[in-house]
Amino acid sequence: MLTSIADVDLRLLRVFETVTRCGGFAAAQSALNVSQANISMQMKQLEERLGVVLCHRGRSGFWLTEEGKAVLDACHVLFRSIDEFRAVVSATAGTVSGRLHLSIVDNSIFNENFSLASAIHNFKEQSPNSEIVINVAATNDVEQMVLDGSCDLGVGFFPARRQGLTYHSLYTSGMNLYCGDRSPLFDRAPNELALEDVLAEEHAARAYVSNAQLPHFEKKLSVGASAANIEGLMMLILSGKYTAYLPSHYAENWTRSDRIRPLLPDQLGYKCLYEVATKPKRNQSELLEMFMETLLGVHEPVASVDYRIGSDLSI
Numbered sequence: 001m002l003t004s005i006a007d008v009d010l011r012l013l014r015v016f017e018t019v020t021r022c023g024g025f026a027a028a029q030s031a032l033n034v035s036q037a038n039i040s041m042q043m044k045q046l047e048e049r050l051g052v053v054l055c056h057r058g059r060s061g062f063w064l065t066e067e068g069k070a071v072l073d074a075c076h077v078l079f080r081s082i083d084e085f086r087a088v089v090s091a092t093a094g095t096v097s098g099r100l101h102l103s104i105v106d107n108s109i110f111n112e113n114f115s116l117a118s119a120i121h122n123f124k125e126q127s128p129n130s131e132i133v134i135n136v137a138a139t140n141d142v143e144q145m146v147l148d149g150s151c152d153l154g155v156g157f158f159p160a161r162r163q164g165l166t167y168h169s170l171y172t173s174g175m176n177l178y179c180g181d182r183s184p185l186f187d188r189a190p191n192e193l194a195l196e197d198v199l200a201e202e203h204a205a206r207a208y209v210s211n212a213q214l215p216h217f218e219k220k221l222s223v224g225a226s227a228a229n230i231e232g233l234m235m236l237i238l239s240g241k242y243t244a245y246l247p248s249h250y251a252e253n254w255t256r257s258d259r260i261r262p263l264l265p266d267q268l269g270y271k272c273l274y275e276v277a278t279k280p281k282r283n284q285s286e287l288l289e290m291f292m293e294t295l296l297g298v299h300e301p302v303a304s305v306d307y308r309i310g311s312d313l314s315i
Helices: 007-022 025-032 036-050 066-092 116-126 139-147 195-199 230-238 248-256 286-297
Strands: 055-058 061-064 099-105 131-137 153-156 166-180 202-206 222-227 244-247 260-262 270-278
Touching (some): 025 036, 061 066, 116 131, 116 286, 166 248, 230 244, 270 286
Parallel strands (some): 202 222
Antiparallel strands (some): 055 061, 166 270
16 A cells, blocks of 8 residues: 655556556557556556556456546646646746646647647747646547646537536637538539438437537437547548538548538538636636636637527528
């Protein structure tokens, strides 16, 4: 049983947190830059020092034990305290520095309205000694990482609001329904179609959006598949067997090469809002407040229209 925390324990706990965040030993190899065997050895060493089994892995996948879940929660608290300590010491010395963890929804880099790179540039000019860690994740995971304290802020498309988080508008993106070049709808897309033609095709649902948050039209579609992220939806569209909604900024690469086409965009398309989620301001460090001010400053104010999912779609 661990009675005191040494440097080796902090290192092993960070390995454990990374393995959990990546979803397994194999997936964590690139993040940790070590072999799977090395990760396995370090995890075994941590379990021996803690006196508990943290996780299981096998053919059915990777999962945490109840003890592992408790240790992971404690890791988030510990790492956050260390970061806060660094920030306080830096402020005492007259500088603002520390580590910021950002969680960003997958494939957002393709949106020209998203100015994260400019925000980071300006922020580093103000705080050159700060460190930034970026995690790219699916929408639901982005919010969860902010809630559990493993990230300071998250940027994404949040159709459901989580209690305990504060949201600020960043930018909007068009959403369209698409089919692939193997679909029977493709040759008549985008506008030489009747609504009945679209309804007749199987649809791939967005697993990160609940039925209550869907645009009115999407509720009428016959769902035959689903995916929890945009890349999965694109694969289903390219199969030619499903239609699916995608952000237009992500779809542009495939529309340009004529691999996919939007379906009745004037009728079925709409805008959605991308936001930044954080803990309430009273729980924010000076470093996070500085970054938030910079991030919001490089984005144009979003018009006072509710761009959340399906708000301006009427079928």
